[in-house]
Amino acid sequence: MVAFESGTNTAGGALDFEHRPTSDQHFENALAKARDGTRLAVADAIELLTTGSDTAGIDRERKEAVLEVADRRRAEVVGQEVTFVANLNNNVTTACNTGCLFCNFKDRSDQFLEANDDDHGGFTKTPEQSREIVADAVDRGIYEVTSVSGLHPALALDSEHRELLEASERGDLNYRSPAAYEVDPGTYVEQIEAMSVDGVHVHSMTPEEAAHARRGTDWSYEEVYRRLVDAGLDSAPGTAAEILVDEVRDVICPGKIDTDGWLEAMAAAARVGLDVTATIMYGHVENEAHRAIHLDRVRDLQDRTGAITEFVPLSFVHQNTPLYDYGMVEGGPSVHEDELLIAVSRLFLDNIEHIQASWVKYGDEQGLKMLNAGADDFMGTILSEEITKRAGGEFGEYRSFDQYVELIESIGRIPVERSTDYRQRRRIDSEPPHGPTLGPKADGTPLL
Numbered sequence: 001m002v003a004f005e006s007g008t009n010t011a012g013g014a015l016d017f018e019h020r021p022t023s024d025q026h027f028e029n030a031l032a033k034a035r036d037g038t039r040l041a042v043a044d045a046i047e048l049l050t051t052g053s054d055t056a057g058i059d060r061e062r063k064e065a066v067l068e069v070a071d072r073r074r075a076e077v078v079g080q081e082v083t084f085v086a087n088l089n090n091n092v093t094t095a096c097n098t099g100c101l102f103c104n105f106k107d108r109s110d111q112f113l114e115a116n117d118d119d120h121g122g123f124t125k126t127p128e129q130s131r132e133i134v135a136d137a138v139d140r141g142i143y144e145v146t147s148v149s150g151l152h153p154a155l156a157l158d159s160e161h162r163e164l165l166e167a168s169e170r171g172d173l174n175y176r177s178p179a180a181y182e183v184d185p186g187t188y189v190e191q192i193e194a195m196s197v198d199g200v201h202v203h204s205m206t207p208e209e210a211a212h213a214r215r216g217t218d219w220s221y222e223e224v225y226r227r228l229v230d231a232g233l234d235s236a237p238g239t240a241a242e243i244l245v246d247e248v249r250d251v252i253c254p255g256k257i258d259t260d261g262w263l264e265a266m267a268a269a270a271r272v273g274l275d276v277t278a279t280i281m282y283g284h285v286e287n288e289a290h291r292a293i294h295l296d297r298v299r300d301l302q303d304r305t306g307a308i309t310e311f312v313p314l315s316f317v318h319q320n321t322p323l324y325d326y327g328m329v330e331g332g333p334s335v336h337e338d339e340l341l342i343a344v345s346r347l348f349l350d351n352i353e354h355i356q357a358s359w360v361k362y363g364d365e366q367g368l369k370m371l372n373a374g375a376d377d378f379m380g381t382i383l384s385e386e387i388t389k390r391a392g393g394e395f396g397e398y399r400s401f402d403q404y405v406e407l408i409e410s411i412g413r414i415p416v417e418r419s420t421d422y423r424q425r426r427r428i429d430s431e432p433p434h435g436p437t438l439g440p441k442a443d444g445t446p447l448l
């Protein structure tokens with residue numbers, strides 16, 4: 001079989017990682033296990049992701065075989081429905097000093113100081129502004145708000161946390177009083193309360209944000225998530241996962257919590273009754289062994305919690321990022337790596353029902369291909385998008401219900417609007433125009 005390109009980014013090869021994408025398994029054996037529905041081992045995932053770890057590059061025929069098995073599994077597990085949600089993104093602030101090398105969403109927080117006239121090009125919203133944005137979207141029929149933000153130094157969990165941070169003599173807490181800034185983001189609890197408009201589902205507080213919300217205290221993640229639930233939080237996004245192997249995190253996000261911290265935060269969110277999602281951000285310096293270990297850690301977390309509603313592969317967008325600027329990567333993942341990641345996620349994660357194809361990351365055409373390679377959820381309307389756009393992504397910020405219906409029907413599948421937890425679903429089989437019906441103020445009128 002002809003190997004037509006390298007299966008992994010070359011920069012990963014230059015780094016001296018302990019984990020390498022080799023295994024004592026055989027591709028055909030791993031594929032047979034996948035076909036039978038036998039639980040896959042990490043070595044099997046490495047074989048499938050590399051299309052055989054003893055040969056260089058991705059073999060196209062073998063790749064197609066993996067996608068086909070994953071597509072069949074998808075049909076067995078969830079059938080022909082393709083789901084999506086009527087949501088908006090309302091990110092509170094871009095101020096962040098964590099310095100992740102794959103991220104261009106962030107702006108250095110000193111640029112947001114009252115005393116600084118720099119034009120940072122980012123934003124911070126007050127709780128009142130967040131409420132207005134969400135209330136307007138809810139009026140239009142939206143029923144989920146997703147909110148992920150930079151770790152603004154003025155953000156505290158609540159007034160008690162603020163008092164502790166104000167009183168602390170420690171200089172290492174990444175805290176600064178809101179009075180020093182042009183705009184006061186309030187506390188996390190105030191933001192969640194503000195966004196809880198008319199029963200809208202609030203999907204917010206990644207493990208990294210939860211860590212920021214307990215800095216300088218001895219509070220557990222459970223305590224933090226409990227207070228957030230009291231404020232109106234409904235579920236938590238499992239971003240900040242990146243690659244759940246510390247030797248990779250040490251390179252791309254040394255300022256972030258480690259793998260165990262991420263897993264601990266997610267398990268705590270589950271214990272207080274929250275649904276969560278899980279993600280992988282792949283296609284930078286890591287190799288296929290790291291991707292396989294990541295899947296194993298997510299599957300183990302789901303065995304323990306059962307709280308993960310969907311798995312969301314986030315393809316690395318390289319253009320405007322430090323990793324690319326510093327020459328640490330030559331680009332993002334190839335389309336073949338993208339397809340294999342979706343397919344192997346479906347096959348490996350036998351305990352997670354839904355695999356999301358992100359049109360933000362893949363675009364419409366490739367997103368549809370992913371729905372024939374193991375994915376069954378097509379994300380949400382989101383209305384605005386800042387993370388990928390700032391990184392150089394070009395697939396836009398919004399999809400309408402009409403666009404969704406047309407895209408999903410074009411591949412012969414059934415468009416279904418879903419609630420965040422997938423428990424409410426509505427098949428869309430009427431004539432256009434289409435709009436949301438599951439929201440507190442949704443009556444089928446198109447969003448825009």
Ligand SMILES: C[S@@+](CC[C@H](N)C(=O)[O-])C[C@H]1O[C@@H](n2cnc3c(N)ncnc32)[C@H](O)[C@@H]1O
Binds near residue numbers: 096
């Ligand atoms: C921008 S952060 C915002 C929330 C919070 N600061 C955190 O890190 O959890 C949310 C996620 O966006 C994803 N992301 C950031 N930059 C990206 C890029 N260039 N390509 C793909 N995904 C990216 C990462 O997975 C990251 O965890």
Ligand SMILES: Nc1c(NC[C@H](O)[C@H](O)[C@H](O)CO)[nH]c(=O)[nH]c1=O
Binds near residue numbers: 421
């Ligand atoms: N994949 C991306 C998502 N996915 C999240 C969904 O929109 C939704 O919030 C979730 O499925 C819970 O219902 N969101 C983004 O902003 N960007 C993505 O790339």
Ligand SMILES: N[C@@H](Cc1ccc(O)cc1)C(=O)O
Binds near residue numbers: 146148239314360388
């Ligand atoms: N907003 C994140 C993605 C995301 C948000 C919530 C999720 O549950 C999953 C993924 C991004 O664009 O990268």
Ligand code: SF4
Binds near residue numbers: 151208253
């Ligand atoms: S990924 Fe999150 S924590 Fe890291 S720099 Fe970006 S906004 Fe900050």
